[in-house]
Amino acid sequence: MALILNIDTATETAQVSFAKDGIVLQSLHNESQKDHAAFLQIAIQQLAKLAAIQLNDVDAIAVTAGPGSYTGLRVGMSGAKGLCYALNKPLIAINTLEVLTVAAIAQSNIADDRLYCPMIDARRMEVFTALYTNTLTSVLQPAAMVLNANSFNDQLVQHTITFCGSGAAKWQAICNHPNASFAVVSNLQYAMASLSDIYFNKQQFANLAYSEPYYLKEFQDKI
Numbered sequence: 001m002a003l004i005l006n007i008d009t010a011t012e013t014a015q016v017s018f019a020k021d022g023i024v025l026q027s028l029h030n031e032s033q034k035d036h037a038a039f040l041q042i043a044i045q046q047l048a049k050l051a052a053i054q055l056n057d058v059d060a061i062a063v064t065a066g067p068g069s070y071t072g073l074r075v076g077m078s079g080a081k082g083l084c085y086a087l088n089k090p091l092i093a094i095n096t097l098e099v100l101t102v103a104a105i106a107q108s109n110i111a112d113d114r115l116y117c118p119m120i121d122a123r124r125m126e127v128f129t130a131l132y133t134n135t136l137t138s139v140l141q142p143a144a145m146v147l148n149a150n151s152f153n154d155q156l157v158q159h160t161i162t163f164c165g166s167g168a169a170k171w172q173a174i175c176n177h178p179n180a181s182f183a184v185v186s187n188l189q190y191a192m193a194s195l196s197d198i199y200f201n202k203q204q205f206a207n208l209a210y211s212e213p214y215y216l217k218e219f220q221d222k223i
Contacts, residue, residue, distance in 0.1 A: 010068030066214030119167030127167030
Protein backbone atom coordinates (compact mmCIF):
# COMPACT_ATOMS: atom_id res chain seq x y z
CA MET A 1 0.00 0.00 0.00
CA ALA A 2 2.65 2.49 -1.09
CA LEU A 3 1.97 6.22 -1.44
CA ILE A 4 4.62 7.70 -3.74
CA LEU A 5 5.43 11.21 -4.95
CA ASN A 6 6.57 10.95 -8.58
CA ILE A 7 8.75 13.67 -10.17
CA ASP A 8 9.55 13.82 -13.88
CA THR A 9 11.46 16.81 -15.29
CA ALA A 10 13.59 14.88 -17.78
CA THR A 11 11.94 15.99 -21.02
CA GLU A 12 9.84 18.77 -22.53
CA THR A 13 6.89 18.24 -20.20
CA ALA A 14 7.47 18.16 -16.44
CA GLN A 15 5.04 16.19 -14.30
CA VAL A 16 4.52 15.61 -10.61
CA SER A 17 1.97 13.22 -9.17
CA PHE A 18 0.87 11.36 -6.10
CA ALA A 19 0.16 7.69 -6.73
CA LYS A 20 -1.05 4.93 -4.43
CA ASP A 21 -0.42 1.31 -5.35
CA GLY A 22 0.53 2.44 -8.86
CA ILE A 23 -2.67 4.45 -9.40
CA VAL A 24 -2.37 8.21 -9.97
CA LEU A 25 -4.39 10.17 -7.42
CA GLN A 26 -3.56 13.70 -8.55
CA SER A 27 -1.08 15.22 -11.00
CA LEU A 28 0.16 18.55 -12.34
CA HIS A 29 2.28 19.25 -15.41
CA ASN A 30 4.27 22.02 -17.07
CA GLU A 31 4.94 22.16 -20.81
CA SER A 32 7.53 24.96 -20.81
CA GLN A 33 10.87 23.19 -20.46
CA LYS A 34 12.78 26.32 -19.49
CA ASP A 35 10.44 26.78 -16.50
CA HIS A 36 10.82 23.31 -14.96
CA ALA A 37 12.96 24.61 -12.08
CA ALA A 38 10.43 27.27 -11.12
CA PHE A 39 7.55 24.82 -11.58
CA LEU A 40 8.73 21.92 -9.45
CA GLN A 41 8.59 23.07 -5.83
CA ILE A 42 5.47 25.18 -6.31
CA ALA A 43 3.73 22.28 -8.08
CA ILE A 44 4.56 19.86 -5.27
CA GLN A 45 3.05 22.24 -2.72
CA GLN A 46 -0.05 22.78 -4.87
CA LEU A 47 -0.37 19.06 -5.47
CA ALA A 48 -0.26 18.29 -1.76
CA LYS A 49 -3.12 20.73 -1.19
CA LEU A 50 -5.17 19.39 -4.11
CA ALA A 51 -4.76 15.80 -2.98
CA ALA A 52 -5.05 16.64 0.75
CA ILE A 53 -1.82 14.74 1.38
CA GLN A 54 0.93 15.63 3.82
CA LEU A 55 4.40 15.10 2.34
CA ASN A 56 5.42 13.29 5.52
CA ASP A 57 2.83 10.63 4.68
CA VAL A 58 4.49 9.47 1.45
CA ASP A 59 6.39 6.18 1.55
CA ALA A 60 8.95 7.13 -1.11
CA ILE A 61 9.86 9.71 -3.72
CA ALA A 62 10.49 8.64 -7.31
CA VAL A 63 12.30 10.63 -9.99
CA THR A 64 13.18 10.13 -13.64
CA ALA A 65 16.96 9.92 -13.45
CA GLY A 66 17.65 10.13 -17.18
CA PRO A 67 18.49 10.22 -19.92
CA GLY A 68 16.96 13.53 -20.94
CA SER A 69 17.53 17.26 -20.69
CA TYR A 70 20.73 17.99 -18.79
CA THR A 71 19.17 20.86 -16.84
CA GLY A 72 15.86 19.05 -16.35
CA LEU A 73 17.58 16.00 -14.88
CA ARG A 74 19.50 18.13 -12.40
CA VAL A 75 16.29 19.92 -11.37
CA GLY A 76 14.41 16.68 -10.77
CA MET A 77 17.21 14.80 -9.02
CA SER A 78 18.16 17.66 -6.70
CA GLY A 79 14.52 18.29 -5.82
CA ALA A 80 13.81 14.63 -5.12
CA LYS A 81 16.97 14.14 -3.07
CA GLY A 82 16.30 17.27 -1.05
CA LEU A 83 12.83 16.02 -0.13
CA CYS A 84 14.15 12.55 0.70
CA TYR A 85 16.72 14.02 3.07
CA ALA A 86 14.20 16.38 4.68
CA LEU A 87 11.47 13.75 5.07
CA ASN A 88 13.73 10.74 5.67
CA LYS A 89 12.17 8.84 2.77
CA PRO A 90 13.74 6.42 0.27
CA LEU A 91 14.58 7.53 -3.27
CA ILE A 92 13.48 5.63 -6.37
CA ALA A 93 15.42 6.46 -9.55
CA ILE A 94 13.75 5.41 -12.81
CA ASN A 95 15.16 5.35 -16.34
CA THR A 96 13.23 7.80 -18.54
CA LEU A 97 13.34 5.39 -21.49
CA GLU A 98 11.60 2.74 -19.40
CA VAL A 99 8.81 5.18 -18.57
CA LEU A 100 8.28 5.89 -22.28
CA THR A 101 8.27 2.18 -23.06
CA VAL A 102 5.75 1.26 -20.38
CA ALA A 103 3.49 4.06 -21.62
CA ALA A 104 3.76 2.81 -25.21
CA ILE A 105 3.08 -0.80 -24.21
CA ALA A 106 0.02 0.16 -22.19
CA GLN A 107 -1.29 2.36 -24.98
CA SER A 108 -0.81 -0.17 -27.80
CA ASN A 109 -2.49 -3.05 -25.96
CA ILE A 110 -1.00 -5.43 -28.55
CA ALA A 111 0.22 -8.81 -27.31
CA ASP A 112 2.78 -9.83 -29.93
CA ASP A 113 6.55 -10.15 -30.14
CA ARG A 114 7.15 -6.58 -31.29
CA LEU A 115 9.91 -4.50 -29.75
CA TYR A 116 9.55 -1.00 -28.34
CA CYS A 117 12.07 1.75 -29.06
CA PRO A 118 11.76 4.93 -26.98
CA MET A 119 13.65 7.95 -28.35
CA ILE A 120 14.49 11.20 -26.61
CA ASP A 121 15.66 14.06 -28.82
CA ALA A 122 19.32 14.93 -28.20
CA ARG A 123 19.99 17.61 -30.87
CA ARG A 124 20.37 17.29 -34.62
CA MET A 125 20.01 13.62 -35.64
CA GLU A 126 21.05 12.24 -32.26
CA VAL A 127 18.71 10.52 -29.82
CA PHE A 128 18.89 8.74 -26.48
CA THR A 129 17.37 5.36 -27.17
CA ALA A 130 17.08 1.67 -26.27
CA LEU A 131 15.12 -1.42 -27.30
CA TYR A 132 12.77 -3.38 -25.05
CA THR A 133 10.41 -6.32 -25.31
CA ASN A 134 6.79 -6.01 -24.19
CA THR A 135 7.87 -7.31 -20.78
CA LEU A 136 10.46 -4.51 -20.47
CA THR A 137 13.39 -6.86 -21.05
CA SER A 138 16.30 -4.91 -22.52
CA VAL A 139 17.34 -5.90 -26.06
CA LEU A 140 19.54 -2.86 -26.69
CA GLN A 141 20.99 -1.03 -23.70
CA PRO A 142 20.34 2.73 -23.40
CA ALA A 143 22.72 4.69 -25.60
CA ALA A 144 23.20 7.96 -27.44
CA MET A 145 22.78 7.24 -31.16
CA VAL A 146 23.17 9.33 -34.31
CA LEU A 147 20.37 8.22 -36.62
CA ASN A 148 20.84 7.34 -40.28
CA ALA A 149 18.72 5.53 -42.85
CA ASN A 150 20.21 2.15 -41.83
CA SER A 151 19.65 2.45 -38.09
CA PHE A 152 17.85 -0.59 -36.61
CA ASN A 153 17.96 -2.49 -39.93
CA ASP A 154 19.09 -5.71 -38.26
CA GLN A 155 16.32 -5.57 -35.68
CA LEU A 156 13.62 -4.48 -38.13
CA VAL A 157 14.27 -7.51 -40.34
CA GLN A 158 13.28 -9.75 -37.42
CA HIS A 159 10.71 -7.71 -35.51
CA THR A 160 8.01 -5.10 -35.76
CA ILE A 161 9.25 -2.16 -33.73
CA THR A 162 7.13 0.60 -32.24
CA PHE A 163 9.06 3.87 -31.97
CA CYS A 164 7.93 6.62 -29.58
CA GLY A 165 9.14 9.70 -27.78
CA SER A 166 10.38 13.16 -28.73
CA GLY A 167 13.11 11.81 -31.01
CA ALA A 168 10.88 9.48 -33.01
CA ALA A 169 9.67 12.15 -35.47
CA LYS A 170 13.08 12.70 -37.03
CA TRP A 171 13.58 8.95 -37.32
CA GLN A 172 10.16 8.60 -38.96
CA ALA A 173 11.24 11.15 -41.59
CA ILE A 174 14.06 8.88 -42.82
CA CYS A 175 12.71 5.40 -41.98
CA ASN A 176 10.85 3.53 -44.72
CA HIS A 177 10.90 0.02 -43.30
CA PRO A 178 7.49 -1.73 -43.27
CA ASN A 179 8.14 -3.20 -39.82
CA ALA A 180 8.49 0.24 -38.24
CA SER A 181 5.47 1.77 -36.52
CA PHE A 182 5.22 5.02 -34.60
CA ALA A 183 3.20 6.00 -31.54
CA VAL A 184 2.55 9.23 -29.68
CA VAL A 185 2.33 8.46 -25.96
CA SER A 186 0.47 10.73 -23.58
CA ASN A 187 0.09 8.69 -20.39
CA LEU A 188 3.57 9.11 -18.93
CA GLN A 189 2.41 9.93 -15.40
CA TYR A 190 0.53 6.62 -15.27
CA ALA A 191 3.52 4.70 -16.61
CA MET A 192 5.81 6.27 -14.01
CA ALA A 193 3.33 5.53 -11.23
CA SER A 194 3.22 1.90 -12.30
CA LEU A 195 7.02 1.61 -12.41
CA SER A 196 7.65 3.39 -9.12
CA ASP A 197 5.18 1.06 -7.40
CA ILE A 198 7.02 -1.97 -8.80
CA TYR A 199 10.35 -0.56 -7.64
CA PHE A 200 8.93 0.12 -4.17
CA ASN A 201 7.51 -3.37 -3.78
CA LYS A 202 10.90 -4.80 -4.74
CA GLN A 203 12.58 -2.38 -2.29
CA GLN A 204 14.68 -1.24 -5.24
CA PHE A 205 15.86 2.06 -3.80
CA ALA A 206 18.67 4.32 -5.00
CA ASN A 207 21.60 5.26 -2.82
CA LEU A 208 20.58 8.70 -1.63
CA ALA A 209 24.10 9.97 -1.02
CA TYR A 210 25.55 8.89 -4.36
CA SER A 211 22.63 9.06 -6.78
CA GLU A 212 23.15 11.37 -9.74
CA PRO A 213 21.42 11.98 -13.08
CA TYR A 214 21.96 9.41 -15.82
CA TYR A 215 23.17 11.71 -18.57
CA LEU A 216 24.40 9.02 -21.01
CA LYS A 217 26.87 11.50 -22.50
CA GLU A 218 28.77 14.61 -21.51
CA PHE A 219 26.90 17.89 -21.26
CA GLN A 220 26.40 19.95 -24.42
CA ASP A 221 24.63 23.29 -24.32
CA LYS A 222 20.99 23.49 -25.48
CA ILE A 223 20.21 19.79 -25.22
